[in-house]
Amino acid sequence: MKNLSDFVHSLGLKFGIYLDFGTKTCEGYPGSMDFLEIDAQTMADWDVDYIKMDGCYSDASVQALGYHAFITISYCVPRFVPLFSNILSLFKGMKNLSDFVHSLGLKFGIYLDFGTKTCEGYPGSMNFLEIDAQTMADWDVDYIKMDGCYSDASVQALGYHAFSRFLNGTGRPIVFSCSYPAYEPWKEPAFPFNWTMLQEDCNLWRMLDDVQDSWASVLGIIGAYEKYHITLALNAGPGHWNDPDMLLLGNYGLSSDQQRVQMGMWVMFAAPLLISTDLGAISDESKQLLQSDLLLQINQDPLGLQALFHYTIGGIKIWTRRLSNNGVAIAFLNPSDSSGGPVRIVVALKQLEVFETDPPFCLTDAFSGKIFAIVDLDTPFEVRINPSGIILLIVQSLN
Amino acid sequence: MKNLSDFVHSLGLKFGIYLDFGTKTCEGYPGSMDFLEIDAQTMADWDVDYIKMDGCYSDASVQALGYHAFITISYCVPRFVPLFSNILSLFKGMKNLSDFVHSLGLKFGIYLDFGTKTCEGYPGSMNFLEIDAQTMADWDVDYIKMDGCYSDASVQALGYHAFSRFLNGTGRPIVFSCSYPAYEPWKEPAFPFNWTMLQEDCNLWRMLDDVQDSWASVLGIIGAYEKYHITLALNAGPGHWNDPDMLLLGNYGLSSDQQRVQMGMWVMFAAPLLISTDLGAISDESKQLLQSDLLLQINQDPLGLQALFHYTIGGIKIWTRRLSNNGVAIAFLNPSDSSGGPVRIVVALKQLEVFETDPPFCLTDAFSGKIFAIVDLDTPFEVRINPSGIILLIVQSLN
Numbered sequence: 001m002k003n004l005s006d007f008v009h010s011l012g013l014k015f016g017i018y019l020d021f022g023t024k025t026c027e028g029y030p031g032s033m034d035f036l037e038i039d040a041q042t043m044a045d046w047d048v049d050y051i052k053m054d055g056c057y058s059d060a061s062v063q064a065l066g067y068h069a070f071i072t073i074s075y076c077v078p079r080f081v082p083l084f085s086n087i088l089s090l091f092k093g094m095k096n097l098s099d100f101v102h103s104l105g106l107k108f109g110i111y112l113d114f115g116t117k118t119c120e121g122y123p124g125s126m127n128f129l130e131i132d133a134q135t136m137a138d139w140d141v142d143y144i145k146m147d148g149c150y151s152d153a154s155v156q157a158l159g160y161h162a163f164s165r166f167l168n169g170t171g172r173p174i175v176f177s178c179s180y181p182a183y184e185p186w187k188e189p190a191f192p193f194n195w196t197m198l199q200e201d202c203n204l205w206r207m208l209d210d211v212q213d214s215w216a217s218v219l220g221i222i223g224a225y226e227k228y229h230i231t232l233a234l235n236a237g238p239g240h241w242n243d244p245d246m247l248l249l250g251n252y253g254l255s256s257d258q259q260r261v262q263m264g265m266w267v268m269f270a271a272p273l274l275i276s277t278d279l280g281a282i283s284d285e286s287k288q289l290l291q292s293d294l295l296l297q298i299n300q301d302p303l304g305l306q307a308l309f310h311y312t313i314g315g316i317k318i319w320t321r322r323l324s325n326n327g328v329a330i331a332f333l334n335p336s337d338s339s340g341g342p343v344r345i346v347v348a349l350k351q352l353e354v355f356e357t358d359p360p361f362c363l364t365d366a367f368s369g370k371i372f373a374i375v376d377l378d379t380p381f382e383v384r385i386n387p388s389g390i391i392l393l394i395v396q397s398l399n
Numbered sequence: 400m401k402n403l404s405d406f407v408h409s410l411g412l413k414f415g416i417y418l419d420f421g422t423k424t425c426e427g428y429p430g431s432m433d434f435l436e437i438d439a440q441t442m443a444d445w446d447v448d449y450i451k452m453d454g455c456y457s458d459a460s461v462q463a464l465g466y467h468a469f470i471t472i473s474y475c476v477p478r479f480v481p482l483f484s485n486i487l488s489l490f491k492g493m494k495n496l497s498d499f500v501h502s503l504g505l506k507f508g509i510y511l512d513f514g515t516k517t518c519e520g521y522p523g524s525m526n527f528l529e530i531d532a533q534t535m536a537d538w539d540v541d542y543i544k545m546d547g548c549y550s551d552a553s554v555q556a557l558g559y560h561a562f563s564r565f566l567n568g569t570g571r572p573i574v575f576s577c578s579y580p581a582y583e584p585w586k587e588p589a590f591p592f593n594w595t596m597l598q599e600d601c602n603l604w605r606m607l608d609d610v611q612d613s614w615a616s617v618l619g620i621i622g623a624y625e626k627y628h629i630t631l632a633l634n635a636g637p638g639h640w641n642d643p644d645m646l647l648l649g650n651y652g653l654s655s656d657q658q659r660v661q662m663g664m665w666v667m668f669a670a671p672l673l674i675s676t677d678l679g680a681i682s683d684e685s686k687q688l689l690q691s692d693l694l695l696q697i698n699q700d701p702l703g704l705q706a707l708f709h710y711t712i713g714g715i716k717i718w719t720r721r722l723s724n725n726g727v728a729i730a731f732l733n734p735s736d737s738s739g740g741p742v743r744i745v746v747a748l749k750q751l752e753v754f755e756t757d758p759p760f761c762l763t764d765a766f767s768g769k770i771f772a773i774v775d776l777d778t779p780f781e782v783r784i785n786p787s788g789i790i791l792l793i794v795q796s797l798n
Contacts (some may be wrong), residue, residue, distance in 0.1 A: 041743040212738055213737065214615075214736030214787065215613060215615070216736070248738070251786070252654060252656045252785045252788055253736050253786060253787045255651060255653050255654050257652070260653070276738070336618060337652050338611060338612065339614030339647070340649065340670060386651045388612065388613065388652045
């Protein structure tokens, strides 16, 4: 085929090829299903100029994602783009793709890796930090997540620092998400982790293991936030955030209550809210949680203070987050999977270290938006929390 | 009050008292909320004949359950009934309650404990086995779960055996659920557990820890079924079933996919399907799963053969259950909480040890009721299983 392609090109013509996304072409020849990656590479090897990809012998419900995968495969590695940018008629290069994404009113983000390879084995940015930073700016990228696979943890902090300087040097504002804290033993008290440099170089950072699609994983992350709540809260603020990893809402592993817990606690943590689900298939319930005005207000509160853990009462974990205008958000988290039904506790604001504003206070349920109670500092109020569930209250002075 | 009660009785009158279910009576005096148990006991101590329980200062949504709790507290221990049967005007004794339940077309079940006390500390059946068996029959009880707390594991098998004989001696057919296998180390190969006696004495039995309201707990139970699938399957059959504990559907801890897994695997296990949820609050989705004709058909298949575990392909656990009329049910279980989306595997019936009937075969999706594929024994077919999800197919010969 390469010879045929060369011959066509020698005539001053373009060389196009017909593929089919399904298991077979419409005529019954082998299709690209299960070979998307190989076929994309082959098209490049053959110097193909145009591809027409048909859709026979494939389920219509998976085609959009499948074509998307084919395009992604072709484009996923920046230094592959010169190889691939001539073969896809749809966007003709990353800059066009970026323009297209921007034309939809969306931001354009990209995944890089600081090491020699990405975690999946594609080329990394090691030895190309300055080139890659400039390429990101040239493509009008808005958000970079830089992973840390295939690099030595001991050079990461300085390496990310360098990349951050290169990014700033381009003059384009780009959100920079750093993975290197997750590779370093910052939890060990004796380890000299440089939080100041992290805050200066990175807009957000991953410092824990990847979230998995399960309640156990969500609980594990919340547990780490509890254990290191002072350290983590002290380093979070506008422009530099702890990232507990993506939201699972809309996926497979969390019950309704558990989805509320993840959304509620991520909101309390002032966490970047990264959705990772099929938005075409998401349930109304999950969608409403992701779009809740009150929850997003807490998450985006201008003070940007991360919640602190207070204590455990009757098995219920109590967290508070200070908000602007003397507001406070209080989360009551029930981590238990007991089959015994909701837990009921009675507390007063005084116990929760809500002190400085004037009574009486209005407590609003952040999930329902309804008024929960009007109380003074020492008025006991009752909270019922489902197993693996959460109650999230916003406290505001009525004066 | 006891003196007042005695005085009233001395006049040949009955002694009635006014309580309120809420935190206060309608007039503002202290209510029974949070004191239901104490108040029920006090009413008995005072020889009260009639109670009127009002409902001020309590949320209407919890009253029905609260009154029910008050009645249950009064009645929950058989040998307390003589104490309490004069104080409640609603049912006047367990037999009336049993009649009422039967009048609704329902069966009447009761919880006992083989030991000196129930797990919660109420009187147990130890030393009263024959009396309690007769009492159960006198009350027209249909189902007994006998727990094993506060008794020595070494005498349980013989003790349950004795109770089983006493039950049979009453002449009333009563389903007998035994807890003692859960107290004995039957998993140890050297332990001489008498499965034959268990089968003869008990209609179902608990042999694993209590289920908790979480995916981890459900996975743990399925894992034990996998590890001991031969032993457990050999001892299950019509009239004598392994009981993996209750269904969690409608509660707090399982996602939609995980609820399908529990329902699907319990169906494969030929498990007794015990619902434990608020039927007034259950979601349509959970309700439909519990009421699925196809799932219940598999569960109630007349052969009563429990599923066997075959092997793991691509992380997917494959189980088959032989059904009557040469049918087979195949479960594809994805235990993973990977955030990577559904797993796709390709299998043929031949690999799944479906041999003896005639091709072609119709594969029906047991959850949707739709035809999944028409295949021969060696036709590869693809199955996509969500993380923490299940696909359950019914195989039937088309001949």
